[in-house]
Amino acid sequence: MSTQFSSTIALTPGAAAAPTSGAPGVTHLKLPNGMEIVVIPDHRTPVVTHMVWYKNGSADDPLGKSGIAHFLEHLMFKGTKENPQGAFSNLVAELGGQENAFTGYDYTAYFQRIGKEHLATLMRFEADRMINLLLSDEVVGPEREVVLEERRMRVDNDPGAQLDETLQATLFAHHPYGTPIIGWNHEIEELSREDALAYYTRFYTPENAILIVAGDVDAPTVETLAAQTYGKIPARAQAPARRRPQEPPPRAERLVTLTDEKVEQPSHERVFVVPSYTTAAPGEAEALDVLAHMLGGGPASVLYETLVGEDKLAVSVGAYYVGAALDDTRLYIFATPAEGVDLKDLDIALDRVLGEFIETQLNEEDLQRAKTRMIADAVYARDSQVSLARWYGEALATGLCVVDVADWPDRIDAVTGAAVIDAARKWLEKKRSVTGFLLPKETAKETADA
C-alpha cells in the first residue's frame, strides 16, 4: 500500500469543509528527557489508543544477530521486578483492553486500546518495562521456540514468502533491509538473553521513544500523565544515531526464480529500490506515491487496465510504494498471470507498458483521479484512531515531522504529471530492480530442458 498520512487539520481544496465542532488538531511536544509525544483527539467514543514507538527496528540488528529487535519485542512481555510476567497483560485484559506489538525495519511499537479512564495505568506499566525488563534463560528459551514457530508459519510453509525473502535479500545486497525482520533461522537459534539485554539497553530509552495517544483525550491531560510516568525516566544520552550500511547504486537487472512442488499458481513480482519520504528530494516521494497509485493502485490503474483488461495477460496486477522508511526503500509491482501465460511473456509485457508510460504524456484526468483517491483516503483515515496513530508513528519513527503528515494531502495535490513521468523515468529503470518468478516444479524443468 502507498504510505498515506492523515491529518485532522488541513484538508485540501475541494474536500468537504472541516467539521465545526472545533475538533482540535494534532499536538506534538517533547518531554525534558527527550521523549516525543503526539496527541490525536477523537471524541466520538470514550476509548484511547496508547502507543510507544522505539526508533529502532530490524535494520538496526547487529550483524550476525538478525531477528534480535523482533525477539526483544516478544521478550518485552516477560515482566519486570515490580510487574512480573503476565501482570501487565492480565491487568490490560481485566480492564477490558486489547494489546499487541509489532516490529518493522525501522521501528518497534507497543500498543493498547482501552477505555480512556485507564490511560494513566497503561503509562505506568509501559514506562516500567521501558527500563526494568527482567529476563531469565527459563523464559528466553521457550520464547525463542515461539519465534521459530512464527517463522515456520510465515515463511517455511509458504514458497511465495520464501521468494519474497529472496527478492528482498537480492535487492538489498548490502543494506540491512535485505535481512528479514524476523531474522534468519540459523541466527534466531543462537540469540541469547545477553543479546536481548544489550539491544534493550542501547535502544529502549526515553530519548529514543515516541508516545502516541489517539482517542478521547486532550493534549494537556496526556502531557501531565506522561510527565508523571515516562517523564521520570532520566535520559541516558542522545538517541543512537542510526547509520546503516548504505546500498551501493544498482548496476544490473536481476531475476530470481523459486520453484516448488507446492506451487500451483505461478506469480510475478518486481521490486525497485527508490527514495523514501525521508531520503527523497522535495516532491520526489510524493511523485513516487502518485506513480505507484497510477500504475497499480486498483482496477482503474494503468497496469490493470492494460495487462488485465486489454491484453488479458494477467488476472490481477498491483503496485505499492513503501514511503515510510529511514533509508532508500521499495516500490513493488506484483502480478498473477492469466491461465497459460508464461511468466517471461508477462515480464516482457510489463517492460513494454512501463516503457510506454514513460514516453507518453500523462492524461490529466487520470492524474486527477489518482490524487482524488489518495487525498480522500486521508479523510477516511480520520474515522479510525488506530490508523491515525500508526501513520503518525511510522512518520516520526522514520525521520519525518508532524507537519509532514498534516500537509501530505496538499503535497499530493501539488504533484504534476511531469513530475510523475520524471519519477518513473529516473527510478523505475530495470537495473534498479529485482524480478521474481514463482513457479511450479514441472515448468522450471521444462524450461531447463528446452
Added chain:
Amino acid sequence: MTAHNTLATPKSRAENVQRVVTPGGVEAWLVESYAVPLVALEFSARGGAAQDPAGKEGLATLLASLLDEGAGPHDSRSFHRVVEDLAVHIGFGADRDALSGHLQTLSRNLDQAFALLKLALNDPRFDEDAIERVRGQLAAGIKRDANEPDAMVAKAFREAAFPGHPYSRPARGELDTLERLTRADLETMRGRLFARDNLKIAVVGAIDAATLAARLDETFGCWSPRGDLAPVSDIVVHDIGARKIIDLDVPQSTMRFGRPGIAKKDPDYFAAVVVNHILGGGVFTARLFNEVREKRGLAYSVYSQLHEFDHCPMMVGGAATKNERAGETIEVLEEQCRLLSAEGPSPDELDKAKKFLTGSYALRFDTSTKIAGQLVNIQIDGLEPSYLDERNAKIDSVTLEDARRAARRLLGDGKVLLAVAGRPQGIS
C-alpha cells in the same frame, strides 16, 4: 447537530440508534454523526454459498464478485473509474449464509455514491469479458491455496464436520464448478437472494433519516419482497475425536480443531462466550495460550473461538507447531479442554473473563464501519437496539454454576475433530 454523537457513551448506546423504515418497507438502523464528513453503509442479505446449486459451487461468490464489475451504463472499466473519481469504497462478498456489501463515501459524494450502489445491485451487467476475468481471478485464488496449509485444513475440517451438507462445500467453488457457471446462473441467483425479507442494513455517519429513507428506497425498494431460498438443514459438527491428516512437505503442522457449539438463542450462550474466552479467546491470558505457547513454546498462534453458521453453532480453533511436537500440542490441547470441562473455571478466571468481555465491548465501536457492522449483526440475530445496552449485563450475570454447565456442554470429554496439514509426528 452535535458532533459528538457517540455510540459508546456509558449511559446508552441504543439512544443513538434510529430505526428508519422507508415508505417502501426497507428498514435500516442509523447512527447520525457529523464528526467526520463521511457515511458508511453495511448490508447483509440472507442466502449465500450454501444456496449454490449442486455442481455450481462458487456461484454466490462469483455473483458478489461481479456486482462492482459493470452496471447500468458503465462497463467494467468505466465503473472502476467512476469509483475512483468519487473516491468511494464499494464492495461485496458472500459467505456460506449471506451475501453482504459495504459502501463508504465522503459526504460531498453522497448522492452519487448511492446511485452507484443502486446500479450495482439492481442493474449489474455481467458482461462476458467481466465474467471471464473474475472467473480467472477466483480460479487463480483456488490454485494459490491448493497447497496452502490453512486452506487445506479448513477444507479437511469442513468435509469431515459436515458430511453431505452444503457447509462441506467450498464457498469459492472448485476449478471445474466455476467453469460451468453462466450468465443465466448469475441472474437466477441474484433473483433468489436479493429480497427484502431477511435484508439487514446499518448506516453510520453524516446523513439524516429522511435523506437516508429516500436513498434506501431508490436502492433496495425494487427488490422482491420475498427471497427464494432452498431450505438448509441444521447440522452438528460430526466426527469428534477423529484426526484427518493431509500430507504436506513442510516443517510445521497446521491444525484446525472444533466441536459442536451452543446456539446464540440458547440460555447458556453467554456462559459459553465466557468459557471460550477462558479456554482460548483471550490472547495472553487464555489457558491454551499459557499452556501451549508460554510454558512449552509449542506454537506462535493458538486460539479458540465461537462461530455460528446459521445452521450450526461451533467452537473452532487452531494451532501450528513443528512436526516433531505435533502430537504433544494436540495432547495438551485436548487435556486443557477436558480439564475445563470437568472442573469448570476458577472464580478468579470467571471474574477476569467477565471484566475483559464487558470492558472491551466499547472497542468494537471506534470506527463508523465497525459500528455499522455491529448493528447489522445485532439485526441478523433478531435483537433490538437495546441489546447494545443489555449485552454487558448478560455477560455479568453469568455465574460460576452457569460457566461450569456451559463448559461441560461446550467441551464434553475434551475431544475435538482435528484436521492437520504437514508431516505431524505423534498423532494417530
